Amino acid sequence: MSKLFNISKLKDKWGTLFFIIFFSLYLVSFINDYGGIYFYFKKVLIEKDDINNIINEYSDECFYYFLPATFSEKRPLGLVRYEKEEVLISLLGGYSSEDFEYVKTAVNMLNSAIGYDKFLFCDLNIIKSDIILIYIPKYIKNKSFGKTSKNINSLSGEIKSSMVFVYDCDNQSFKNRVVMHELLHAIGFSGHPGSLCENSFLSDKNYNIELDAYKMVEYEAEAIRLLYDKRLPNHLSRETFLRQIYNNRSSYSIDFEKFY
Ligand SMILES: [Zn+2]
Numbered sequence: 001m002s003k004l005f006n007i008s009k010l011k012d013k014w015g016t017l018f019f020i021i022f023f024s025l026y027l028v029s030f031i032n033d034y035g036g037i038y039f040y041f042k043k044v045l046i047e048k049d050d051i052n053n054i055i056n057e058y059s060d061e062c063f064y065y066f067l068p069a070t071f072s073e074k075r076p077l078g079l080v081r082y083e084k085e086e087v088l089i090s091l092l093g094g095y096s097s098e099d100f101e102y103v104k105t106a107v108n109m110l111n112s113a114i115g116y117d118k119f120l121f122c123d124l125n126i127i128k129s130d131i132i133l134i135y136i137p138k139y140i141k142n143k144s145f146g147k148t149s150k151n152i153n154s155l156s157g158e159i160k161s162s163m164v165f166v167y168d169c170d171n172q173s174f175k176n177r178v179v180m181h182e183l184l185h186a187i188g189f190s191g192h193p194g195s196l197c198e199n200s201f202l203s204d205k206n207y208n209i210e211l212d213a214y215k216m217v218e219y220e221a222e223a224i225r226l227l228y229d230k231r232l233p234n235h236l237s238r239e240t241f242l243r244q245i246y247n248n249r250s251s252y253s254i255d256f257e258k259f260y
């Protein structure tokens with residue numbers, strides 16, 4: 001009788017210990033995933049001196065693209081991006097020599113948009129890579145053309161790494177556009193631009209249009225430069241961006257509101 005009593009007491013002890021361990025692990029993962037929700041309530045502001053400069057330096061079309069593409073409603077973290085000086089991009093899986101060459105071009109397009117060499121094509125060091133493009137062969141059927149998952153430090157608003165899945169298809173030019181589209185998600189754009197941006201890579205409304213995979217429209221390049229503009233702080237929210245930048249432009253050449 002007394003032996004039985006001891007065993008149940010021992011079980012309680014282990015039970016408590018396991019509970020504490022699992023609860024701690026859960027808490028750590030919860031803070032990592034949702035810790036940034038703090039920034040949703042804490043107002044992260046753009047410096048007053050910078051507001052007018054930013055407004056004057058970027059075009060209407062750029063802001064129209066930027067707002068829904070950066071501040072996706074699904075993500076409460078606001079603006080997120082890579083903070084490292086050099087972001088390494090590499091390939092994995094069943095890619096062809098055309099795919100290989102295209103990623104080099106895509107990296108060049110990103111760098112020329114930003115204005116310096118932030119992104120580096122890195123063929124040999126997959127382990128150190130910040131963005132890995134994984135090419136999935138055709139016999140693995142998938143409904144989507146590409147998919148990106150980002151690992152974000154929610155406290156700093158910094159993207160730590162991204163994985164991009166590219167599903168093979170017969171149309172090389174289309175596949176290239178998918179690569180560029182997913183790379184844009186990988187570097188920080190969580191949503192898609194407004195419906196007028198059909199000829200951009202990040203548009204989700206241009207599947208049926210034949211577009212040049214080697215040419216980036218100017219407003220898209222501008223939006224990439226704006227995303228990496230240090231004057232915009234990490235965790236900047238959609239509401240703050242609207243209030244401080246978007247609504248302070250004296251006029252827009254297009255009535256954007258009805259297109260959102
Ligand atoms: Zn997308």
